[in-house]
Amino acid sequence: MIVSVLDQTDLFGEAVSPAAAEASPRPAAAGMLALAADLHASGAGRICAELVQPARPARYAAFPPGLDARILAALAARGVARLYTHQREAMDHALAGRHVVVATPTASGKSLCYHLPVLAAALSQGRALYLFPTKALAQDQLAELLELNRAGGLGLRACTFDGDTPGDARRVVRSHGDVVISNPDMLHQGMLPHHPKWARLFENLRYVVIDELHVYRGVFGAHMANLLRRLARVCAFYGASPTFIFCSATIANPRELAERLLGAPVALVDASGAPQGEKTLMIWNPPIVNADLGLRASARSQSSHIARLAVQHGLKTLVFANSRLEVEVLTKYLKDRFDADPREAPRVAAYRGGYLPSERRDKEKKLRAGSLDCAVSTSALELGVDIGSLDVCVLNGYPGSIAATWQRLGRAGRRERAALGVLVATSAPLDQYVARHPEFLLGASPEHARIDPDQLLILMDHLRCAAFELPFRSGELFGGEELEPMLGYLEHQSVLHREGDTWHWIADSYPANAVSLRAVADGNFVVIDTTGGARNVIAEVDYSSAPLTLYEGAIYLVQASPWQVEKLDWSGRKAFVTKTRADYYTDAIDYTRLKILDDFERAQGPAGHSAHGEVHVVRRVAGYKKIRYYTHENIGYGPVNLPDHEMHTTALWWELDEAALCAAFASRQDALDGFLGAAHALHHVAALVSLSELRDIGRAVGDGAATWSAVVGPEGRGVLRGADGSELALRAERHFRPTLFLYDNYPGGIGLAAPLFDARRQIVTRAAEIVQHCGCTQGCPACVGPVLGVARGLTPKQSALAVLHLLALLP
Known part of the structure; x- marks a missing residue:
């Protein structure tokens, strides 16, 4: 199927400044054509769709009247004679003091939308604060600002402030920085708690720039919203009211997210004027290797094959994988092919979180210089780090969201170059859904980014931090919440003291150090090589x-x-x-058990009930598998003895009465297999329905009292695990009332459970449709998860459908 995407103008969208675009070399067209021919030849029956987005010309606008001649000279020196229309629109909002969010494609020139207003302000003694989620992005933008500064002789003092900034340099940044480029973590722990040292910045702060807005979702986004509340308090204390400029990749609700983060109206600029080369996306479904079991060739082997072909044709290639382990295994396969000779410079490299900063910077430098032919990355390279020009992007599996799909594919084809993207489907239900319905990537709205800034635990953490920074007064707002009960609680905890209508911080502790913005529990582990002493x-x-x-x-x-x-x-x-x-890698085996603490809402039926409420989640890593490279055979197991990971959160659950199960199933084993298969399908559908990422939602099958949990055993059948991890006899359980949970995978919850409860009937119906219409005969990874080598009793597919049928009867 070939689709010409005439109206989806913002899906890939890669471009840079007009001068850079005109100066860039044309791609190796012959290599791209040869690769396409090879893929069509080897992909017969595997390419289930091709989505073609035509090239698009640029739309230009003049510079705003009154822009300083020195800025115009700096732009002219870099070959920029005019703006794209979205750049001008964003500048008009910013120069007028209106908060604005720019939601145009990757590399469409968004940085000029904030650099130009900031430069104009700096020439009149105004200052700016840039916040980026990663150090690499901060370094990129510092380099771009300094280039403009040199080109126009602007005298701008732009500095980074992060954990690597030495003490002497920090003093210079605080006193002389016109533009301070930092990250949320440093604002949280290094700037706001020490705001008197930053008085010169805060009292002259004209602009706050927040790039990569789309990453501020979930827990991180809730923290960020509270951090901006604290920033607003400190700015007001110094008499400043800065204008905020947000930039975002493709999400459905950029304005809503920006307004939720800021707590104020924000103008939206989302019509890109940047040019774009032709983009082609192939959706590649690996061939079926066992029709009865519905087993397909591994996506990993197919992605490796496609990347090898691309590199052999001289095309710069980026492969995305959905886990760090997948990145490393794919990197090994590609290195075995291209880097077998240690005397030659490496052509393939991995890029992911967890590497030392020096390792990541080295790989970024090599990517920009074009000395690497192929990189394999997690989502770490989704963000706008400058990695030079790429021709081909391979996605090893659907990333879990439409926005992430286009963000990743958009990394290829910069500077109006033609680009090819290949999405290789795994056996997961979402991947197979996309393979069967490629129009989903075009017709469905990209995902909404959700945050809940008033989640109580996060809000209380930032109230402590805010009180440390400045006293609270009666009637003061922090977001939309009524503060006095919470301030009274903190007074009772002896961290605040009330004097008249003012609450002062009196504790000896430094609250910001106890709050991690990006994780529930902080404290990274260091990996120490002790080889040879x-x-x-x-x-x-x-x-x-x-x-x-x-x-x-x-x-x-x-x-x-x-x-x-x-x-x-x-x-x-x-x-x-x-x-x-x-010659093998390891993969952890973990399981989760839940205990129901409270029902918020419950729907009772004759065969059972559905509900949502508060739960206690315990996750345990029980062991690991040894998996041989290339053959993927399991060559052994090992035990693991580590502390459990526990949290309170919210969940949706279904519970069926024992009588209903006895009437539907000949054995408890069939029923348990059915629950595990149904959970697999429901989990993936819930992510689809809620427009969230798969990792945002957890799934589990247990008894609701954390006495036992169900996992898939080595033979593909369900087994029970007790609280201590030991295997329990299914027949020995006096009461067998399995409960199927879909839980919010963040401590305290981020508001997913209630909407899932409201959509529970739709979720069950769509899950049943996926299982029913799957092309397998017994059940497969695309519908119910693990498969059985030998069928006994009901097939996993029949068992899962029976459970889903019973769930559909519940109110």
Whole structure:
């Protein structure tokens, strides 16, 4: 199927300044044509859609009247003689003091939308604060500002302020920085709590720039909204009222998200005037290798094959994978092909979180210089880091959201170059849905970015921080919440003291240090190489990933090179590793059990009930598998003994009465298999219906009292695990009333459970349709999850459909 995307003008959208676009070389058209021919030849029956977006010419606008001649000279020196229409529109809003969000495609020249107003303000003693989610983005924008500064002799003092900034330099930044380029974490812990030292910045603050707006969703977004509330208090204290300029990739609600973050009206600029080369997206579904079981060839092998072809045709290629482990395994496969000779410079590199900053900067530099032919990355390269010109982008699996899909594919084809994207579907239900319905990527709205700034735990954390920074007064607002009950609670906790109508901070603690913006639990683990008696730090792993990657016996991969974890010091946050030549990688086995704490809403039926409410979640890593490269055979297991990860959150759940199960199933085993298969389908549909990412929602099957949880065993059948991780006899359980949970995967919840409860009937109906209409005969990863080598009793597909039928009867 070939679709000409005539009206989807903002899906890929890659362009730069007019001068850069005109000066850039044309792509290796012959290589692109040869690759397309090879893919069509080898992809017969695999290419299920081609979406073609035609090239688009630029639309221009004049500079705003009155723009300083020195700025015009700086732009002219860089070959910029006029603006794109969206740049002019954004500038008009910013210069008039209106908050604005620019939501145009990647590399459409969004940075000029904020650089130009900031430069104009700096020439009249105004100052600006730039906030980027990563250091790499901050360094990119500093370099661009300094180039403009040199080109026009503007005398601008632009500086970065992050964790790597030395003490002497920090004093210079505070006193002399016209533009301070930082990140939310430093604003949170290094600037607002010490605002008297930053008085010169805050009293002259004209603009606040927040780029990559779309990353501020979920927990991180809720923290960011409260951080901006604190920033507004401090600015008001110094008599400043800065204009905010947001920039965002493609999401459905950029204005809504910006207004939710800021708590004020924001103008929207979303019609790009930037030019664009032709873009082609192939949707590639791996071939079926076992029709009865519905098994397809692995997406990993197909992605590796496509990337190899692209590199062989001389095309710069970027491969995205959805996990750090996938990145490392794909990197190994590609390095085995292109970097087998250690005497030659590497042509392939991995890029992901957890690498040391020096490692990431080195790879960014090589990508920009064009010395790498292929990079394999997680979502880390979705953001606007300058990585030079790419020709081909391969997605190893659907990223879980429409916005992330276009953001990733948009990394290829800069400077009006033609580009090819290939989305390789995995066996997951969402991937197979996209493969069967490619119009989903065009017709459906991109996902909404949701935040709940008034989530109580997050709000209380930032109230403490705000009270430390400045006293609260009666009647003062912090967002839309009534503060006096919360301030009274903090007074009762002896951290605030009320004097008249004012609350003062009196505790000895420094509250910002106890609050992590990006994670619920902080404290990264360092990975220390002890090979040969040395002790070298080779990586960092965040707290939530450590149990899944740093257990003793794990193979930890850096640039596809394997180290084995010999010892994990959990309390010391250290993992000690040694170099190994293992021909396998490891994958953690974990399970989750839930305890229902409270019903917020409940719908009772004759066969059971559905509800949503508060739950306690316990996640345990019980062991790991050893998986051989290339063949993917499981060659062994190992035990893991680590602390449980616990949280309170909200969930939607369904529970069926034992009598209904007895009438529908001949055995408890069939019923349990049905619940696990139904949970697999419901989980993926819930992400689709709620327009959220799969990782935002967790799933589990248990008894609702955390006595047992159900997991898929080695043979593909459901097994019960007790609270201590031991296997329980299914027949021995006195009462068998399995409960199926879909839970908000963030402590305290971010507001997903209630909408899921409201949409529960739609979720069940669509899940049943996916399972029913799947092309397999017994059940497969595309509908109900793991498959059985030998069918016993009902097939997993029949069992899952029986459970979904019973759930459909509930109110």
